[in-house]
Amino acid sequence: MLDKVPIVRIYKDGRGTPKRMEDTVVAEYALTIRLDDKDLVTLLCSPEKLEYLAVGFLFSEGIIKGKEDIKEIVLDENKGAIGIATAEPGKTAKDTASQRLIGSSGGRGISSFDLDHNIVESQRTITPAEIFDLIEELVHRSEVFEATGGVHSAALCDTRRILVFSEDIGRHNAIDKVFGECVLTGISTDEHIVVTSGRVSSEIVHKAVKSNIPILISKSAPTNRGVELAADLGITLVGFVREGRMNLYTHTGRIVTDGS
Amino acid sequence: MLDKVPIVRIYKDGRGTPKRMEDTVVAEYALTIRLDDKDLVTLLCSPEKLEYLAVGFLFSEGIIKGKEDIKEIVLDENKGAIGIATAEPGKTAKDTASQRLIGSSGGRGISSFDLDHNIVESQRTITPAEIFDLIEELVHRSEVFEATGGVHSAALCDTRRILVFSEDIGRHNAIDKVFGECVLTGISTDEHIVVTSGRVSSEIVHKAVKSNIPILISKSAPTNRGVELAADLGITLVGFVREGRMNLYTHTGRIVTDGS
Numbered sequence: 001m002l003d004k005v006p007i008v009r010i011y012k013d014g015r016g017t018p019k020r021m022e023d024t025v026v027a028e029y030a031l032t033i034r035l036d037d038k039d040l041v042t043l044l045c046s047p048e049k050l051e052y053l054a055v056g057f058l059f060s061e062g063i064i065k066g067k068e069d070i071k072e073i074v075l076d077e078n079k080g081a082i083g084i085a086t087a088e089p090g091k092t093a094k095d096t097a098s099q100r101l102i103g104s105s106g107g108r109g110i111s112s113f114d115l116d117h118n119i120v121e122s123q124r125t126i127t128p129a130e131i132f133d134l135i136e137e138l139v140h141r142s143e144v145f146e147a148t149g150g151v152h153s154a155a156l157c158d159t160r161r162i163l164v165f166s167e168d169i170g171r172h173n174a175i176d177k178v179f180g181e182c183v184l185t186g187i188s189t190d191e192h193i194v195v196t197s198g199r200v201s202s203e204i205v206h207k208a209v210k211s212n213i214p215i216l217i218s219k220s221a222p223t224n225r226g227v228e229l230a231a232d233l234g235i236t237l238v239g240f241v242r243e244g245r246m247n248l249y250t251h252t253g254r255i256v257t258d259g260s
Numbered sequence: 261m262l263d264k265v266p267i268v269r270i271y272k273d274g275r276g277t278p279k280r281m282e283d284t285v286v287a288e289y290a291l292t293i294r295l296d297d298k299d300l301v302t303l304l305c306s307p308e309k310l311e312y313l314a315v316g317f318l319f320s321e322g323i324i325k326g327k328e329d330i331k332e333i334v335l336d337e338n339k340g341a342i343g344i345a346t347a348e349p350g351k352t353a354k355d356t357a358s359q360r361l362i363g364s365s366g367g368r369g370i371s372s373f374d375l376d377h378n379i380v381e382s383q384r385t386i387t388p389a390e391i392f393d394l395i396e397e398l399v400h401r402s403e404v405f406e407a408t409g410g411v412h413s414a415a416l417c418d419t420r421r422i423l424v425f426s427e428d429i430g431r432h433n434a435i436d437k438v439f440g441e442c443v444l445t446g447i448s449t450d451e452h453i454v455v456t457s458g459r460v461s462s463e464i465v466h467k468a469v470k471s472n473i474p475i476l477i478s479k480s481a482p483t484n485r486g487v488e489l490a491a492d493l494g495i496t497l498v499g500f501v502r503e504g505r506m507n508l509y510t511h512t513g514r515i516v517t518d519g520s
Contacts, residue, residue, distance in 0.1 A: 001404050001411070001427065026410035026429055046404070046411060046428040049437045053428070056440025060467045067443055144261050144306070150286035150459055150481040151261070151306060167261065168306040168313070169286055169461070169483060177309045180316025183327050199410055201429070207320045221410040223429060 001046045003027045003224035008252050010128045012244035023247055028201055028223035032081045033057065036089040044201065050075055054082045120234040122214035124191045125256045128246065130159045131217055134195050135241045138219070141165050142197070154178050154196040156189060163187065171198030172207070179211050189213060200226040200239060209233045215254055217241060222249060261306045263287045263484035268512050270388045272504035283507055288461055288483035292341045293317065296349040304461065310335055314342045380494040382474035384451050385516045388506065390419045391477055394455050395501045398479070401425050402457070414438050414456040416449060423447065431458030432467070439471050449473060460486040460499060469493045475514055477501060482509060 007023040029047035033040045033054050045053055051073055058064045064086065072085040134157050142153040144167045154174035156164040164187060166177035175196060182189050189211040196204070200222035206229070208216045216230065217238040227249045230237035236251040248255055267283040289307035293300045293314050305313055311333055318324045324346065332345040394417050402413040404427045414434035416424040424447060426437035435456060442449050449471040456464070460482035466489070468476045476490065477498045487509045490497035496511040508515055 002408065024408055026404060026408045028429060043430070043433060045430055045433045048428075049426060049441065052426070052437040052440035052444065053433055054440065055443050056436030056438065059439055059443050060436055060470055062470065064443075067446070144286060147262055147284050148286045148481055150483065166309060166312070168308075169288060169459075170303070170305055173303060173305045173313055176316030176320055177312040178316065179319055180312035180314065181309065183315050183319050183324075184312065186327070199429075210320055210322065221408055223410065 001027050001048050005224065005227050005249060008248040008255075010246050010248065010255075012128070012132055018248070023249075025222060025224050025227060028225040030080050034081060034083040035063065036086055037083070044203070047077070050077070050082055054084060058084065118209070118212070119232075120209060120212055120214050122191055122212075122234075122254075124159075124193070124214045125254050126159045126193065126215055127256055131238060131241060131246060131255075132244075134159075134162070134193070134217065135219055137162050138165075138195050138197065142167060152196065152198040154194065154198070156182060156187070157193045157195055159193065162195075163192070171196065172203065174198070175204065175207050179207065182211070193217060196220075199223065200230075200237060202226050202229050205229040205233065205235060205237070208235055261287050261308050265484065265487050265509060268508040268515075270506050270508065270515075272388070272392055278508070283509075285482060285484050285487060288485040290340050294341060294343040295323065296346055297343070304463070307337070310337070310342055314344060318344065378469070378472070379492075380469055380472055380474050382451055382472075382494075382514075384419075384453070384474045385514050386419045386453065386475055387516055391498060391501060391506060391515075392504075394419075394422070394453070394477065395479055397422050398425075398455050398457065402427060412456065412458040414454065414458070416442060416447070417453045417455055419453065422455075423452070431456065432463065434458070435464065435467050439467065442471070453477060456480075459483065460490075460497060462486050462489050465489040465493065465495060465497070468495055 002024050004022050005025055007021060009019045009021055027047055029045055030042055031045055031050055032042045069086050071087050074083040138153055138155055144151045151167045151169050152171040152174045153167045155162040156178050164178050164181050166174045168174040168177060193215040194208055194213045195217045197219045199220045200218045202225040205226050215236045219241055222237060222239045231250040236254040237249040238246055239249060240247045262284050264282050265285055267281060269279045269281055287307055289305055290302055291305055291310055292302045329346050331347045334343040398413055398415055404411045411427045411429050412431040412434045413427045415422040416438050424438050424441050426434045428434040428437060453475040454468055454473045455477045457479045459480045460478045462485040465486050475496045479501055482497060482499045491510040496514040497509040498506055499509060500507045
């Protein structure tokens with residue numbers, strides 16, 4: 001469930017050079033559940049107890065009522081697929097796949113995993129001090145979070161200040177609201193920076209590249225797939241900006257020393 | 261984006277009686293996006309900037325490329341629906357609804373919102389001291405969280421100890437893994453308690469009632485819909501168990517004073 005990635009660590013009050021080290025990130029895995037030989041759903045998850053996950057999902061959804069409804073489970077970990085054959089295939093709800101409900105904190109991405117992406121090319125740079133300031137402004141603006149502790153925030157920024165801000169109980173929603181506002185009000189996202197309170201999974205990186213964002217900054221940690229995708233797609237990923245430090249995961253050349 | 265609910269607050273070191281007060285919780289709202297007169301998806305979100313959310317979602321999914329693809333937006337806040345007409349309906353990806361990908365932290369629930377639920381009836385009780393102990397054991401067991409800060413944990417418990425434990429980058433997945441293990445290994449969930457690190461939205465309460473769980477305990481905050489559903493479905497909801505205090509939201513009769 002864990003993975004190691006090389007990072008550059010920068011301390012707010014550090015005078016020395018940025019420190020190269022290794023960081024532990026959580027692994028992200030895509031598991032497709034095939035129900036009676038038909039793709040039902042793909043879950044982004046941690047690669048452990050995958051049979052339990054698939055069965056628990058089918059149970060929570062009311063698709064199976066218990067163990068007696070399951071005839072066979074075949075897990076192919078390399079392919080990221082688990083096939084579940086039910087005792088009476090005709091009996092399981094047929095319309096399940098036709099209705100999509102996407103949860104409050106949650107991943108969606110009907111087509112998020114097509115790889116039809118450009119690589120972000122940008123000369124935009126930012127200093128560590130500017131990053132700390134943007135995160136501080138994000139936290140300061142997050143009134144609903146202050147009141148309840150239950151929401152995520154996201155913002156489009158230049159290097160100096162927040163241009164568009166949103167809060168939502170879903171970290172994906174907060175980012176979609178920012179980009180939706182840009183689309184409808186004609187604000188260009190090119191060369192701009194996105195700051196978010198939430199974890200950076202592969203889906204968040206996909207959203208950023210769709211809007212051609214060169215620098216993605218999070219208060220939280222990324223997943224291993226988030227880091228890989230950011231590396232592949234030309235995005236500078238900065239995470240764990242908190243308690244006077246930050247981790248640079250990818251394309252670190254866009255982070256320039258204060259005063260340079 | 262906020263709502264008020266009545267709670268009972270219990271302090272770990274408090275000697276006096278439990279305190280009745282009002283608590284602020286985050287609002288949860290279901291928005292169905294209709295694309296060219298066809299239901300595309302339902303998002304659980306915060307009820308604010310809904311046009312931006314819908315447009316941002318379509319943009320991130322690659323369904324629209326920009327404002328020029330949108331002919332009309334009609335929001336019906338009471339119905340929880342937003343209709344978006346595109347300039348060239350034939351042009352938008354047709355297969356989007358047929359492929360479901362559910363994100364790492366995220367809500368799913370193809371059929372979670374059917375209301376075909378029993379009400380949980382149970383004489384199970386638990387003391388505040390036992391609740392603090394269970395949350396402490398959950399945190400203690402969460403090794404991946406310790407290492408990365410990036411995962412959720414969930415457990416099935418009796419009043420004394422954890423029986424089944426799971427971690428996952430998705431809070432729904434962690435709970436599904438617990439219930440899946442119960443289904444496959446024949447562990448009964450009746451009269452048992454679920455403890456989770458994650459926010460309790462309506463989807464989590466739906467999962468709990470499917471497994472007939474009388475008491476649901478979280479380190480985090482619930483949403484307003486999570487509280488409403490727990491009240492309706494007979495579940496005792498305890499949240500924000502941290503820093504020596506906890507909030508009782510619903511069916512507080514199952515929480516009995518230590519020593520009683």
